[in-house]
Amino acid sequence: MMIGRLAADRIERRSGVSLWRQIADKILHAIAVGDFVENAALPPEVALAERYGVNRHTVRSAISALVQEGVLRAEQGRGTFVLSRKRLSYPIGARTRFSTGLQEQTSERHIVLLASSVEPASQRVAEGLGLAKGADVIRLETRGEADGRAVSRAAGWFEAKRFAGIDAAMAETGSITASLARFGIDDYLRQSTVLSARHADAADLADLDLQPGAIVLVTVAVNVTPDGQPIQFSESRFPAERVELKLSAL
Amino acid sequence: MMIGRLAADRIERRSGVSLWRQIADKILHAIAVGDFVENAALPPEVALAERYGVNRHTVRSAISALVQEGVLRAEQGRGTFVLSRKRLSYPIGARTRFSTGLQEQTSERHIVLLASSVEPASQRVAEGLGLAKGADVIRLETRGEADGRAVSRAAGWFEAKRFAGIDAAMAETGSITASLARFGIDDYLRQSTVLSARHADAADLADLDLQPGAIVLVTVAVNVTPDGQPIQFSESRFPAERVELKLSAL
């Protein structure tokens, strides 16, 4: 049998994605995988240019974008250095909680409530929560942050009748778990999670402080009480360059 | 409290991703989400141009790329029609199997063995399988296809000593489950799954028949026997435009 060929470090031209963007992505990937080590210097520009088969100026465009993003720092005469940390590993399982899973990887994390509103349930929200379409639901828009970096952006929907005032509780406690506890929910489980990925749109870019072209992981999930009552429908977006999802307790 | 603003259907300029590529991605997304319906006509080019705030010719570039990909069909004088099907929902859970989960969504699916080889275990493979680094492992390179479309591309590693000949079994049966059965493994469980997403690299583009700029979901997983012995370490890539991952039995 033949031996599978290794994936070449090559670049696609005329693809609608500029070479400098592709190379920036490769450098990000190399950092995430550990090929380029934190606090160490990247190979010099001429070496990278040869490695990727492009002009040195093209490599410089990629590097300058990553400097802009805060991933690299260039020093004239010395080299270009990796600043960025490794990706966080966000656990997803039966008892997915924001804070708990990141405890060991970060020194600080919290959830910010960006906005809240009452609205009629859309088709999918109604289905997820087992309500009639159009029933009143409360929507909470939140951002998760860890060590000063945005790591998630989520919308959560709750039945308005049952959870009236959860927006205030969330604003006060900064925790979904603590807010639900005020409504007598001491425990809840992840019933289902659907996962996809796409390019960040304009809203993601602003919310998660990303650069155009970035990728977001998207989860759509339903949380239920231990006896199976749906209590929360949510859609979360994670910046793929900063977060990987670790599916646990399967 | 303020009401969260809706994500605008807007476009990023000077991002390294050309406008036509971004619009092609948006159209793909709209199809996947059901905004543009299968077999129906897209809005006319001038309407799309206005909607996305670009020139009609830019929309035409996006459409012509998708026609090239086989997603759309343009007919002069009539309109542009959606050919592509919805995304498959690939289940991931304790008993993740390729064929079983896609049965109800597809009329035909199978796994192709592309290549196999014996190699020394890398650090992560050795860790995953609980072997010493450098121990001989068998690598199987496979592609999953459903209704004639590539839906996954995977590399699987098995301990060479214990599973000698699994490459031949795989070539013959076209099934990991059936091949493992020949070695006395009647059941196995998904122990862990780590998920990430990135832009498709050159290898992905060729293997999964994607266009540059496409996104792939990547899972790294370990399968174990019911009593916890690791038997398979795998890295799978799924084209995000064709597949979403449904995490079940959490």
Add this chain to the structure above:
DNA sequence: TATAGATGTCTATATCAATAGACAAATTTA
């Protein structure tokens, strides 16, 4: 059979992306 509405083709122009080469400026090393 006109006419409106849709895609297809052409020309022209401005800007972005990529390559090429030369040299400056800062830092490290011999």
Add this chain to the structure above:
DNA sequence: TAAATTTGTCTATTGATATAGACATCTATA
């Protein structure tokens, strides 16, 4: 201190990307 290495800046050229407008061609419909 001199040389080598590395990032920074500049000019120039080519091709891809995006906009703009005019008009052709095909289809469905009033």
